[in-house]
Amino acid sequence: MRLLQPLPHGVKLSLVAAWPRSEPFLYFLTLMGAPDQFRKWLDWLVALSLAVASAGVVIWQNARLAVLWDLSYILENSYRISLGDVPYRDFPFPYAPLTFLTQAALIKLSGRQFFHHVIYCAVVEALGTLLTWRVISNLLCDIPHARALALVLTLPLTILGVYAVFPHPFYDPDCTVAILACLLLLQHWYRKPNSSGDANPCGNMSHSLLG
Numbered sequence: 001m002r003l004l005q006p007l008p009h010g011v012k013l014s015l016v017a018a019w020p021r022s023e024p025f026l027y028f029l030t031l032m033g034a035p036d037q038f039r040k041w042l043d044w045l046v047a048l049s050l051a052v053a054s055a056g057v058v059i060w061q062n063a064r065l066a067v068l069w070d071l072s073y074i075l076e077n078s079y080r081i082s083l084g085d086v087p088y089r090d091f092p093f094p095y096a097p098l099t100f101l102t103q104a105a106l107i108k109l110s111g112r113q114f115f116h117h118v119i120y121c122a123v124v125e126a127l128g129t130l131l132t133w134r135v136i137s138n139l140l141c142d143i144p145h146a147r148a149l150a151l152v153l154t155l156p157l158t159i160l161g162v163y164a165v166f167p168h169p170f171y172d173p174d175c176t177v178a179i180l181a182c183l184l185l186l187q188h189w190y191r192k193p194n195s196s197g198d199a200n201p202c203g204n205m206s207h208s209l210l211g
Contacts, residue, residue, distance in 0.1 A: 003098075032136055042127075046133075047133070050130060050151075050154060053129075054126045054164065057121040057159055057164045058121050058163050061165075062066070064169045067168060070166070074099070074103060075103065075117070075169070078104040079104070081097075082104040091206075095171060098174065099170065099171040099174045100171075102169075103169050105181045117169050118149070120169060121208065124173060124174065125163040125164060127177055128161050128180060129158060129161050131183075132154055132157055133154040135183050136153050138184075169170070185186050
């Protein structure tokens with residue numbers, strides 16, 4: 001249950017002590033600690049930036065490479081499903097079907113256009129980065145500059161996220177995003193009211209994807 005709770009006090013102090021002390025960075029921390037109304041808009045800006053950067057990396061990756069064997073396996077089986085074949089019954093199929101059903105639905109709705117699958121990967125990549133950002137924000141919610149630290153820890157996912165390295169439809173990235181979504185929902189569920197009956201201020205950060 002550790003992922004559902006804020007970090008221990010000793011870890012918080014270590015994280016705060018590790019912050020850089022340059023003037024631009026201190027200004028950034030001041031922005032992230034601004035009043036609630038401004039922070040709300042800043043959260044939207046951070047979310048949009050993370051999503052656009054993550055999706056852009058996936059589109060760029062697809063413009064420069066193709067792992068044809070793995071890609072063809074996903075799309076061939078998805079195409080068979082889109083034609084009405086039933087996995088496990090009509091052809092051997094040793095995997096869970098959700099990713100293949102999703103790609104089959106894309107083929108059925110939009111035709112045999114590869115770019116639609118690229119868009120799917122970009123959207124899932126952006127969603128995975130945003131979910132990670134929210135999970136980390138919830139974990140760090142009661143330390144100073146929690147939002148800034150969550151952003152710094154999430155930034156590497158824009159180039160190392162679920163679809164950033166292997167940019168084609170696959171079941172492992174989809175499963176990872178599903179796990180992240182479950183973690184965020186568990187954090188929201190685990191939140192407990194305080195003695196006055198109000199929600200924990202830390203828990204408010206998990207009220208929705210954007211806080």
